[in-house]
Amino acid sequence: MISPNLLEINEQESMDANLILSSFELDIYQNITNESRQKEFLVGRYAIKKNLAENGPSFMGEFQDISVEYGKLRFPIIRDSLIEVGLSHSKKYVFSIIYSKDQVVGVDIETIRSDIPIEDMLSTAEKNMIAGYCSPAQFAYIFFSCKEALGKALKMGLLADYSIYEIKSIESEQWFGKEVFQLEFKKFPFLTAYSFMKNDKEICSLVVPQKVNVEQVLEYLIVS
Template sequence: MNGLQYEARIRSYLLGRYAAKTAASQLIGEQDLRQLQVKNGIFQQPLLVSGDGHRHPVSISHSGDVSAAVAFPAELQMGIDVEALDEVNVAAVETQMTEREKVTVSKLPISYEKGLMMLWTAKESLSKAVKTGLTMPFSIYEINQIELRPTYMVSTHTYFTQYVTLSVLGHRYAVSLTIPKLARLPEAFGQECQAFLAKL
């Protein structure tokens, strides 16, 4: 059993690296993925190094056989998280939510359990954007408001007011992307994420 778990972790790790290279290749126009290397920064955050030696920030997430990554210009900070809805202990997730967040989730037009998972991915993606990871109390990433859009949800944060988090909920997975509030994403963001999740 341990051997199978180890193989699954290696596969997930490699999928994440491949996703990061693919995302970065679209950002910088490098088609040969062999020219791209994923290394770790001082806080173990992923960092992509291109063949010319330039470094490009990336954020990686993987859950089971699914990986997601976002590459972005150095002047921005972003974070991404993807979670399989059936692989997470919902009761444990609930213990990491503030009372305010539980009330917010209970008002969403989705099940309470899926709402909790959406908030979990939103908070984890923020932790990656600010490069603290899960080393801080989860309450510091508190979500104070959720705005429903046709294909995704937008969350704002109590203590990190300069960021917003965009979340898309599929049947089996939830994915969240945290970006600076002043940044703009293509209008088709939600539709593209929904199409991606529908294939899983």
């Protein structure tokens, strides 16, 4: 089971934190001083719980009865649950995923920024790989987003030596009217990344084991 949920942050204007957050989450929320970060936290928890309510096999009770906590490396977890959760934010979206514990899944959504030279983070081989594309800066962000999703799938983020996340190859195909890029990793040949432009500034990426069927997931992410 892999169930995605994608919400636009600015469309979630009238949420009551007391009806969404557990006491543990509410304490974190009330101690966030930056307003946009506070809203991002609230919408992120809402996205996970909405996903659980709609797709979780054993969701019971109210949103505030579920507590999304942090693992040792700050990835989201629900303790004593058969469900794993994933979460990513961009300037526009909150992207949540729930999946069964027998899966390996990572997600990321990024906003392209002209003030951050992501190309500098690529290896020489990766730079050569995207040199023929019309927008190398865009593809540098696609690579970065897929690496973020890989780090989340491995539950360690980008904390390891950056070279282990290196991209081995990139191909493209059409899915539901959208160009989707399929990337393979040099050090993790059993995992595949799927990445596409959600709009002209937002990149959406998903990492799963090679033989996992992602058609329904991609359809939801592209069409929604």
